[in-house]
Amino acid sequence: MGHGHGHGHGHGADSDRRYLAAALALLVVFMAAEVVIGLVANSIALISDAGHMLTDAASIALALIAMGMAARPARGAYTFGWKRAEILSAAINGLTFVLLVVYFVYEGVRRLVEPPEVKGGLVLGTALAGIAVNAVAAWLIARADRSSLNVEGAFQHILNDMYAFIATAIAGAVVWLTGWGRADAIAALVVAALMAKSAYGLLRDAGRVLFEAAPTGVHPAEVSAAIAAHAEVTAVEDLHVWTVTSGFPALSAHVIVRPGGDCHRIRRELAELLHERFHIDHTTLQVDHVPGTACRIARAADRPAAGPPPAGITS
Known part of the structure; x- marks a missing residue:
């Protein structure tokens, strides 16, 4: 995020x-x-x-x-x-x-x-x-x-x-x-x-x-296509583009990336894209891997009885 x-x-x-x-x-x-x-x-x-x-x-x-x-x-x-x-x-x-x-x-x-x-x-x-x-x-x-x-x-x-x-x-x-x-x-x-x-x-x-319409001159379909065009992005979901007040456009979206992709790097690259191409600086991007490949949470029953617990989240 x-x-x-x-x-x-x-x-x-x-x-x-x-x-x-x-x-x-x-x-x-x-x-x-x-x-x-x-x-x-x-x-x-x-x-x-x-x-x-x-x-x-x-x-x-x-x-x-x-x-x-x-x-x-x-x-x-x-x-x-x-x-x-x-x-x-x-x-x-x-x-x-x-x-x-x-x-x-x-x-x-x-x-x-x-x-x-x-x-x-x-x-x-x-x-x-x-x-x-x-x-x-x-x-x-x-x-x-x-x-x-x-x-x-x-x-x-x-x-x-x-x-x-x-x-x-x-x-x-x-x-x-x-x-x-x-x-x-x-x-x-x-x-x-x-x-x-x-x-x-x-x-x-x-x-x-x-009524939170997209800013004048910014088309949500075009924004979605630009994000999806990133080499490591597989899908764009729940995209919202609106204007808080004059000169303050905002965007939120759920972005799905390929297995093994660096979510933090991709988020930074997408934020830069939105800034340069659409002049949107207030962005909230939830970036996740394809479902089933992102991460798993170790169950308590799988942990050893003694010693320090293993890492709770692994990618």
Whole structure:
């Protein structure tokens, strides 16, 4: 039986938290101002952007909490620690997108049917400021470790919000220049479509981890064939490949080798193969000889009555 460990992120967790905290502060300040302006301008596009920004802030706050939980050492019943916390955070982010999509589609369609009077100039100016704020926030989060599904979820929130502000700016310009109020509702529907796309990606990726599917790009049949291709391996049984959390793939398998094979050497060679070819470092390999040739345990009745007992296990 052997284990290999080699997981971790390329960026420091402390620096990641600083980037996320700076982006959170920036978003909260602008969001508060946008809610007030959206109500004054009577713009569903601005209010939808503010709602989207609220989920941005919530996703970053949740990401910070999840990062703190994931950093806790494994102890007691939690043998992997709290590393799945970031995956739950990503799933919650995806679900918030779904709820917002439902609301903004409803409100957007309602305003298409009965368009209210919208102050286009105010919408345009606020949206342009929102583009700048989200660009800075996206830059901050992009400097953190985006291989983490948790951080990637927060980044997708910010990126989608920036696209939404672009749509809102266009709508504001149309309303301001032409007076066509339905442009504001159309912008809200564009925001909803962007949210739906991000929700699908986040929930799909988080679901793969929560249901312990093989890591993306790693096919269990291919892994099994690679192990079985070893000159001294005769069979591969009970193969499992899954992801504990972002950047932490794991594998376990029962490997049967030819009679007389060096189990320890073969295990080391297989661990190296899995590292180099599939980038899997956390491996648990039970390596045994073909049944009937591996070992026998001497019975007590076979031991001599006096003198030191012979070795209990022989190969």
